[in-house]
Amino acid sequence: MDFEDTPEEAEFRSGARVFLEKNAKRREPGSGMVYRAGNEDPAFRKRAKDWQAKKADAGYAGITWSKDWGGRGGTAIQQVIYDQEEAKYAVPRGLFDIGLGMCIPTLCTWGTQAQRDRYARTALRGEEVWCQLFSEPAAGSDLAGLRTRAERDGDDWVINGQKIWTSGAHYCDFGVLVTRSDFSAKKHKGLTYFFLDMKSAGIEIRPIKQISGQSHFNEVFFTDVRIPDSQRLGEVGEGWKVSLTTLMNERYTIGGRSSVGVEDIFELARKIELDDGPALKNEAVRDKLADWYVSSQGLKYSHFRTMTALSRGETPGPESSIGKLVNGARLQNLAAFAMDLMEQGGILTDPEVAPLAAVFQQTLMTSPSSRIAGGSDEIMRNIIAERVLGLPPDVRVDKDLPFNKLPTGQK
Amino acid sequence: MNFDFSDDLKQLREQARKFLRERCPSTTVRRVLEGPEPYDKALWKEIAAMGWTGAAIPEQYGGAGLGHLGLCVLAEELGSALAPVPFSSSVYLASEAIMAGGSEAQKKDWLPRLASGEAIGTLAFAEGPGKADVRKLRTTFRGGVLSGEKLPVPDGDVADVAIVAAQGDRGVILTIVDLKASGSTRTAVETIDASRSHARINFESTPAEALGAPGEGEALLRRVQDRAAVLFAFEQVGGAQRSLEMARDYALQRYAFGRPIGSFQAIKHKLADVYVATELARSNAYYGAWALARNAPELPTAAAAARISANEAFFLAAKENIQVHGGMGFTWEFDCHLYYRRAKLLSLALGSTRLWKDRLITQLETANAPL
Numbered sequence: 099m100d101f102e103d104t105p106e107e108a109e110f111r112s113g114a115r116v117f118l119e120k121n122a123k124r125r126e127p128g129s130g131m132v133y134r135a136g137n138e139d140p141a142f143r144k145r146a147k148d149w150q151a152k153k154a155d156a157g158y159a160g161i162t163w164s165k166d167w168g169g170r171g172g173t174a175i176q177q178v179i180y181d182q183e184e185a186k187y188a189v190p191r192g193l194f195d196i197g198l199g200m201c202i203p204t205l206c207t208w209g210t211q212a213q214r215d216r217y218a219r220t221a222l223r224g225e226e227v228w229c230q231l232f233s234e235p236a237a238g239s240d241l242a243g244l245r246t247r248a249e250r251d252g253d254d255w256v257i258n259g260q261k262i263w264t265s266g267a268h269y270c271d272f273g274v275l276v277t278r279s280d281f282s283a284k285k286h287k288g289l290t291y292f293f294l295d296m297k298s299a300g301i302e303i304r305p306i307k308q309i310s311g312q313s314h315f316n317e318v319f320f321t322d323v324r325i326p327d328s329q330r331l332g333e334v335g336e337g338w339k340v341s342l343t344t345l346m347n348e349r350y351t352i353g354g355r356s357s358v359g360v361e362d363i364f365e366l367a368r369k370i371e372l373d374d375g376p377a378l379k380n381e382a383v384r385d386k387l388a389d390w391y392v393s394s395q396g397l398k399y400s401h402f403r404t405m406t407a408l409s410r411g412e413t414p415g416p417e418s419s420i421g422k423l424v425n426g427a428r429l430q431n432l433a434a435f436a437m438d439l440m441e442q443g444g445i446l447t448d449p450e451v452a453p454l455a456a457v458f459q460q461t462l463m464t465s466p467s468s469r470i471a472g473g474s475d476e477i478m479r480n481i482i483a484e485r486v487l488g489l490p491p492d493v494r495v496d497k498d499l500p501f502n503k504l505p506t507g508q509k
Numbered sequence: 510m511n512f513d514f515s516d517d518l519k520q521l522r523e524q525a526r527k528f529l530r531e532r533c534p535s536t537t538v539r540r541v542l543e544g545p546e547p548y549d550k551a552l553w554k555e556i557a558a559m560g561w562t563g564a565a566i567p568e569q570y571g572g573a574g575l576g577h578l579g580l581c582v583l584a585e586e587l588g589s590a591l592a593p594v595p596f597s598s599s600v601y602l603a604s605e606a607i608m609a610g611g612s613e614a615q616k617k618d619w620l621p622r623l624a625s626g627e628a629i630g631t632l633a634f635a636e637g638p639g640k641a642d643v644r645k646l647r648t649t650f651r652g653g654v655l656s657g658e659k660l661p662v663p664d665g666d667v668a669d670v671a672i673v674a675a676q677g678d679r680g681v682i683l684t685i686v687d688l689k690a691s692g693s694t695r696t697a698v699e700t701i702d703a704s705r706s707h708a709r710i711n712f713e714s715t716p717a718e719a720l721g722a723p724g725e726g727e728a729l730l731r732r733v734q735d736r737a738a739v740l741f742a743f744e745q746v747g748g749a750q751r752s753l754e755m756a757r758d759y760a761l762q763r764y765a766f767g768r769p770i771g772s773f774q775a776i777k778h779k780l781a782d783v784y785v786a787t788e789l790a791r792s793n794a795y796y797g798a799w800a801l802a803r804n805a806p807e808l809p810t811a812a813a814a815a816r817i818s819a820n821e822a823f824f825l826a827a828k829e830n831i832q833v834h835g836g837m838g839f840t841w842e843f844d845c846h847l848y849y850r851r852a853k854l855l856s857l858a859l860g861s862t863r864l865w866k867d868r869l870i871t872q873l874e875t876a877n878a879p880l
Contacts, residue, residue, distance in 0.1 A: 099578060099799050100511050107510070175510070364873070378874065381867070388817060388866035391873065395814045396789030399796045402512040409510045420785050476774070482784055483777035487757050490772040 150224025197228030289337030557626020571621030588744025603630025610721030665708030
């Protein structure tokens with residue numbers, strides 16, 4: 099039992115270090131938030147694209163992708179090692195997570211070699227950004243309930259409907275889209291999967307303002323949008339199967355990094371004075387700090403166990419999803435408790451006034467989305483119960499009915 | 510990255526699991542819980558004969574020299590089987606204390622007997638209900654004799670040797686007492702979990718030897734508790750895992766409203782939460798094992814995190830196991846209560862979660878341990 103790299107891993111790590119040291123600046127301590135939240139800013143996107151091109155040319159983008167996708171043909175543990183090293187540097191992050199993590203792997207799995215050649219390399223170099231058009235107003239956790247309509251017309255398909263929660267739709271070049279092509283088939287059988295140019299005529303994009311004041315997501319409306327049949331992935335009616343390829347990659351992409359950590363709440367507890375001295379000396383506060391320390395350690399070492407499996411070439415199971423489930427609620431509670439320590443002043447959001455540049459106030463408003471995006475807490479518990487513990491799936495009243503006979507609650 | 514037990518140790522764990530499944534089913538636990546026997550003597554002999562009692566004791570003192578990682582995997586299985594034997598007292602507490610603080614003569618005197626299982630050891634610390642404040646112990650050690658009362662002492666009724674924490678001339682001191690010699694009175698006491706025996710011990714000018722240097726008793730006691738906390742954590746993780754499996758199995762076979770109750774989200778989500786708590790506890794225990802085996806400077810924080818996590822996971826798993834079983838869960842006939850009893854017993858054995866949380870934060874404040 100140890101935390102050491104194997105000789106091969108150590109060699110890969112030192113290569114990554116040389117590349118990073120030569121091409122990027124070290125991160126200042128405590129600046130975790132700064133380098134991630136900038137996708138809306140064109141200047142940030144430019145920096146992200148430049149950095150991505152450098153990474154790709156050096157072989158550090160698409161580490162786990164096979165060579166015929168333009169990747170390195172490396173291992174999952176190499177990806178983890180690279181991410182660990184990159185995290186120490188002030189480089190723009192997050193712009194390509196969805197495209198490279200979910201969209202392109204789906205396209206490469208289900209598309210032709212010509213399509214791989216055309217799209218994978220340019221995406222890998224950051225020249226084209228991809229988004230995912232899956233969720234709908236009436237199809238969130240129950241994704242297969244989607245109703246965006248695809249109708250065949252000659253060599254094209256004509257798309258009408260609405261998608262929602264699409265990150266980056268307004269600056270993305272391409273998107274992957276799952277639609278319903280047969281309303282009389284059973285729910286999971288009538289779906290068809292495409293990719294499309296986000297500049298196609300008939301697409302309207304409206305940003306959604308979140309409770310944090312930011313707009314990471316959009317609504318996307320389709321009015322008679324035409325997609326050539328050659329951009330269909332998988333057979334007609336087999337869109338659910340293709341979607342699973344996308345979704346399998348999702349939880350690995352979302353929910354890794356936290357905006358606020360145990361060290362922040364410790365620092366606050368040192369600073370805040372209660373009646374009987376620093377908050378850090380108060381028993382109720384110590385009790386909470388211990389909980390958060392213990393859960394953060396538990397997650398850290400669970401991650402190390404997952405890495406060990408990866409290092410051996412094993413595939414980690416759904417048990418690796420506990421990180422996302424634990425972290426969301428944990429951050430929310432931690433932020434709320436930190437604000438309690440600030441008493442009435444806890445409501446202030448001015449970073450000049452609120453302790454630690456208002457990180458807790460920001461986390462209060464961003465943490466609800468981390469409990470929902472990429473699989474809600476409830477869906478994550480279902481996944482653990484069904485796939486890890488082997489408990490039966492829910493009784494499904496919609497499974498065997500034609501889609502257009504399902505109750506919708508809207509009639 | 511190799512944050513896992515070696516294949517050899519995994520094989521040892523498999524063997525231990527197989528042996529205990531056969532030799533220590535719940536009927537064995539119940540025999541001790543319900544009967545006059547303080548522990549299963551035959552099982553103890555078999556465990557000792559396989560070298561488990563001496564797993565972490567160096568070969569020069571008659572041990573198997575397997576190291577503490579080996580002991581961790583055994584602890585997990587003993588915890589899973591609720592083995593009704595004085596293993597934790599003798600191995601995690603007494604043997605560890607003697608290895609950590611004993612003189613060469615004391616080691617030679619006791620370790621071979623503890624390793625072979627011929628002698629049973631324990632550690633006597635608590636002095637009745639209330640916080641066991643190490644600086645306010647009423648038991649004294651002066652002029653080579655112990656006086657005072659210890660309650661409860663795990664396996665105190667059957668132990669041959671006890672490590673006793675007492676007030677000495679220079680603060681807390683650990684002492685080593687031959688309980689078979691005259692000068693102490695022991696009475697078995699009733700506890701929430703009769704599958705593990707406990708006693709009241711009265712010392713009346715009982716001859717004892719100092720264990721470790723005067724003035725260093727508190728530090729030594731902490732070290733022993735930290736080491737034991739990791740080992741107990743593995744027992745607790747084993748117990749939590751078994752409780753979770755029992756609940757899962759029952760939820761699959763029990764039907765209500767025309768469905769297995771395991772298909773209801775109220776049950777699924779409950780068990781998912783138990784799974785998460787158990788996995789976090791397991792990961793914390795693994796880190797504790799690493800720190801224990803290396804005697805790393807991180808041991809105090811790693812041990813505290815392992816203990817807190819394990820205390821919470823096992824109790825959660827045990828109480829929700831009863832809940833999932835419904836009415837049958839609180840009958841004497843079903844095994845749920847065996848785990849429920851043991852979970853609470855172990856969560857107090859080395860001091861409560863509250864106490865260890867305070868200890869953890871004190872460590873983090875003073876040691877500047879990485880957060």
